[in-house]
Amino acid sequence: MSALQASTAGLNRYQDDRFGMFVHWGLYALIGANEWAMFHDRWSIADYERLADRFEAPRFDANAWAETAAGAGQKYLTITSRHHDGFSMYDTALSDYKVTRSPFGRDPIGELADACRRSGVRLGFYVSLLDWHHPAYRAVLRERSGLAWDDYVGFLHGQVEELCTQYGDVASFWLDGYWPAEWPIPRFPNWFAPGGDFRFGELYETIHRLQPDAVVMNNHHLEPLPGEDVQGFEGDVPGENTNAGMNRTAPVLDVRETCQTVMTHSYGFHKDDHHYRPAEEQLTMLLRAAGAGANFLLNVGPTPEGEIPLPARARLGALGQWLRTHGESVYGTRAGRLVVADSHGTAPHAASFATTSRGDLQHYIHLLDGGVPTSFLVDLPAGVHAGHAEATLLHDHQPVPVEVRGDGDTMRITVPAERRTGSVTTVRVDLSAT
Numbered sequence: 001m002s003a004l005q006a007s008t009a010g011l012n013r014y015q016d017d018r019f020g021m022f023v024h025w026g027l028y029a030l031i032g033a034n035e036w037a038m039f040h041d042r043w044s045i046a047d048y049e050r051l052a053d054r055f056e057a058p059r060f061d062a063n064a065w066a067e068t069a070a071g072a073g074q075k076y077l078t079i080t081s082r083h084h085d086g087f088s089m090y091d092t093a094l095s096d097y098k099v100t101r102s103p104f105g106r107d108p109i110g111e112l113a114d115a116c117r118r119s120g121v122r123l124g125f126y127v128s129l130l131d132w133h134h135p136a137y138r139a140v141l142r143e144r145s146g147l148a149w150d151d152y153v154g155f156l157h158g159q160v161e162e163l164c165t166q167y168g169d170v171a172s173f174w175l176d177g178y179w180p181a182e183w184p185i186p187r188f189p190n191w192f193a194p195g196g197d198f199r200f201g202e203l204y205e206t207i208h209r210l211q212p213d214a215v216v217m218n219n220h221h222l223e224p225l226p227g228e229d230v231q232g233f234e235g236d237v238p239g240e241n242t243n244a245g246m247n248r249t250a251p252v253l254d255v256r257e258t259c260q261t262v263m264t265h266s267y268g269f270h271k272d273d274h275h276y277r278p279a280e281e282q283l284t285m286l287l288r289a290a291g292a293g294a295n296f297l298l299n300v301g302p303t304p305e306g307e308i309p310l311p312a313r314a315r316l317g318a319l320g321q322w323l324r325t326h327g328e329s330v331y332g333t334r335a336g337r338l339v340v341a342d343s344h345g346t347a348p349h350a351a352s353f354a355t356t357s358r359g360d361l362q363h364y365i366h367l368l369d370g371g372v373p374t375s376f377l378v379d380l381p382a383g384v385h386a387g388h389a390e391a392t393l394l395h396d397h398q399p400v401p402v403e404v405r406g407d408g409d410t411m412r413i414t415v416p417a418e419r420r421t422g423s424v425t426t427v428r429v430d431l432s433a434t
Contacts, residue, residue, distance in 0.1 A: 004205055006229040010213030011255055014172065014230070016332045017075035018290055019323070020124070021316075022174075022259055022299035023065070024080050024267040025108075027051040027087045029304045034266030038085045038132055039191055045133055045141075048085065055102040060306025062111035066119035068308055072316035073323035075331075076171040077116055078124035078297060079109060081163055083268075084177055086133025090166075094158050097133060108306075113167040124172035124214070125163050129156065129198060132191060139195060149195035157203055164210035172230070173207055174297075175218040182221065182246065200225055217257060221246050224253055230295075233258045237285070238292045254335075256294035260285055261301070262312045269301040269309075276311040279318035280423050284354075286319070286330065287366045287424065291354035293335030322423065326394045329356055329364035329426050337381040338363050338429070360384045361432065364394075367415060367425040375414040377405075378429075385409060386431040393419060394426045402429070 006014075024035050030051050031037040038048050069077050082088045088098040090109035100107055109123075116123045131137040135145035136152035164170060177192075179185065184192040204216055204227025217230035224231050231253040235243040238251045238258065262282065265273045282298060289296040298319075300312045323330060336355030353376075354366040365378065380386060385408035391400045393415070401414040415425060 004208035004227060006208060006215045007212045010215055011229060013213065014076075014215045014295065015255060015334065017122075017171075018295050018330050018333070019072075019074050019286060019319075020076040020078060020171075020295060020297045021069040021072065021074040021121075022078050022126070022261070022267070022297045023302065024083065024126075024269075024299060025302045025306075026080055026083050026089055026268065027055060027085060028083070029269040029302065030054055032269055032271030032304070034270050035080075035083050035085075035268030035301075036266075037268075039188075048133070049097070052087065052097070052102045055099065055104050055304075057104050057108070057304065057306035060104070060108060060302075062108065062115035063118070065112060065302075065308060066115035066121050068313055068316055069116075069121045070119040072298075072320040073327060073330075074121065074298070074316075076122040076124055077112070078126055078172060078174050079112065080126040080128075081109060082128050082131070082159065083126070084128045084130050084132055086128075086131040086137075088159070090163070092159055092162055094155055094162070095134075109167065117168065122169065122171035123167060124170060124174065126174045126176060127156075127160060127163070128177045129175055130177035130192060130194065131156075137195070138190060139193070140190060142195060152195070153197075153199055156198070157206060160203060161206055161210065164207060164214075170211045170214040172215045172217065174232075175216070178218070178220050180220065180222070201227060204228065215255065221249060223249055229253075230255045230257050232256070233294065235260055237288050238294050251293075254293060256292065257297055258285070258289045258292075258294050259297040259299060261299035262315055263301065267299045267301055269303050274311075276309075276315060279315040282315060283319055283322060283424055284368050287354040287356075287368065290330050290333060290356050291336040291366070326424075326426050329366065329394060329428065333358055333364065336363070337384075338365060339379040340365065341377055341379060357381075361430065363429045363431075365413070365427045365429065367420065367427070372415070374416060375412055378411045378413055379406075380409055380411070380431070384431070386411070386433070388432045390430045392428045392430075394428055395421050400427065 028035045091100045091107040135141045136147035215229040233247045236247045241247045263273045286296040333356035337357045338355040340353045352372045356364045391402035403412045
């Protein structure tokens with residue numbers, strides 16, 4: 001197992017960022033039926049390969065993507081370098097099955113790396129561990145090609161090394177496609193079962209040696225292995241396990257992440273999915289994730305033409321507008337430590353609150369919906385006692401009533417209905433001993 005982890009600076013930088021853009025873009029956009037279309041419809045390799053002859057993306061603009069992320073308040077952008085269909089979305093030297101050999105003829109990730117630097121957004125990479133196209137991944141293809149499992153592992157490791165060395169500073173690596181405790185491998189071994197060991201220890205060693213500030217997350221839904229820096233909770237707030245039971249593992253790392261898509265049916269572009277999650281829903285998940293000590297990676301699926309769909313851009317813009325006023329309650333914060341409860345010690349409105357913190361003396365309380373009562377009790381973290389407290393609304397920088405109770409262990413905060421905003425209302429609480 002790898003002895004290396006991401007640097008302390010890299011871990012802190014990642015946690016401080018709190019909000020990123022996820023991008024799923026590849027040949028599957030041409031099908032418009034999500035990123036697993038090759039498997040769902042059991043495409044042959046020969047038929048699927050023909051999609052590459054149609055990949056033109058005439059409206060792709062790396063600057064527009066990076067500016068959309070920056071305008072949304074997203075500090076990093078994680079893009080699919082290669083998804084399960086095996087088509088590389090960058091100019092790899094290890095395969096001819098790549099975007100630069102399509103009619104598009106350019107390296108979109110290279111262009112995006114430059115655009116992200118100009119926009120102040122850091123670039124990260126999604127890497128698929130499985131590959132339905134590679135002649136050494138699937139058993140039937142190994143039999144035909146005469147290649148061995150180690151040939152595939154060498155290809156996988158080689159691509160990761162390319163990504164570490166060709167595009168400058170890397171924010172993160174998001175690994176996907178290995179789920180040893182879940183349905184794909186036992187139910188569909190011909191498509192999903194690996195032929196041996198991925199040699200994760202060596203892979204993580206390569207990343208941490210070449211990109212010491214980059215964090216590694218493997219979406220296997222198990223306890224993190226040595227060399228993995230981030231514990232992922234796909235589509236879920238850490239510890240809740242509401243997404244089809246796939247997040248059964250309890251949080252064991254302080255560095256966490258959850259991902260979600262702006263659409264409802266897929267991460268890649270889906271031509272029939274016209275329902276985009278409201279901005280309020282996405283904002284609530286961002287704040288609940290931050291309250292649980294997790295980053296929020298919000299996905300968009302660009303069109304075959306290379307554009308982020310307008311409904312997605314509109315919702316991202318709304319998030320950015322909120323964060324321009326309330327960003328201090330998200331960026332640089334850590335998991336919430338306040339407990340909002342009623343006088344009986346229960347938390348009847350738990351889903352209506354999220355909290356974040358900056359140490360012992362500064363905290364943020366997010367009122368997530370209209371069900372929050374006018375006055376509510378807030379218990380301080382264990383060992384923290386306040387002699388005085390101030391509560392301020394972030395949207396107007398004006399105070400609201402706060403009373404320290406219970407010998408300094410509890411506060412009662414009052415936020416009248418007329419003082420609240422139309423979406424999330426955030427209260428900053430500053431504590432002092434006297």
